[in-house]
Amino acid sequence: MSIDWAALGQVFGISLLVTVGFVGVFTLGIVGTSRKPQQAEAGPDTTSASSASAGAAFGPARAGAYACFALCAAAVAYGISLIVI
Template sequence: MNIDWASVGSVFGVSLLVTVGLVGLFALGTVGLAKQGSAVLTSAAYACFALCAAAVAYGIYLIVG
């Protein structure tokens, strides 16, 4: 059995970056909704949630398709 460690490391790195990015985006959305200041913050928070939902939907599409 021959394991391509470079590919394993590449997959790990991309997975780590995408996970940290999605968690950060969701956190920004949560903070934007928590601060009831302006309509701009609220719309930015909803945009963050929409991007998170799009990323999850794309991941499901990749797994299923």
């Protein structure tokens, strides 16, 4: 029995890179969904327009977070399909 050490090293390296990338993308999704707009102090001069514009600024971050989660789900589905098929 002989072990192809070069092939084993390639599998290890690619597995490590894919794992780190997968965890990074999932972390970006968590950070994107955990951000909340900062509320201005409640005072007599506070308007609802300023709070609405603050909430609108986080729309792209939340959409990006959902895209990260969708990418993770697609990677998991691809991995399962490789195992099953």
